[in-house]
Amino acid sequence: MLRPHPTVLRRLVEEYEALTAARGGPAGPDPQTADLAYTLCVTTGTRDVRHALVTARGWLATAGQDAPGAGTPAAV
Numbered sequence: 001m002l003r004p005h006p007t008v009l010r011r012l013v014e015e016y017e018a019l020t021a022a023r024g025g026p027a028g029p030d031p032q033t034a035d036l037a038y039t040l041c042v043t044t045g046t047r048d049v050r051h052a053l054v055t056a057r058g059w060l061a062t063a064g065q066d067a068p069g070a071g072t073p074a075a076v
Contacts, residue, residue, distance in 0.1 A: 004043050006064075012040055013040070016033065016040060
């Protein structure tokens with residue numbers, strides 16, 4: 001299975017978590033949150049956003065993406 005670039009995956013997770021924190025719950029009628037949940041599921045090959053988040057966090061941990069700013073491209 002292909003995996004997304006860690007930077008892209010981190011951004012998806014952060015955006016989803018920020019929106020759900022602002023709303024106070026998981027994906028629902030909000031189209032932007034629902035779109036992010038769908039994208040996370042497709043990206044991780046899962047069918048439930050909770051599983052997608054677990055999978056994404058696991059991939060990010062193995063990619064060394066736990067540290068803030070890790071994986072950010074350096075200026076050339």
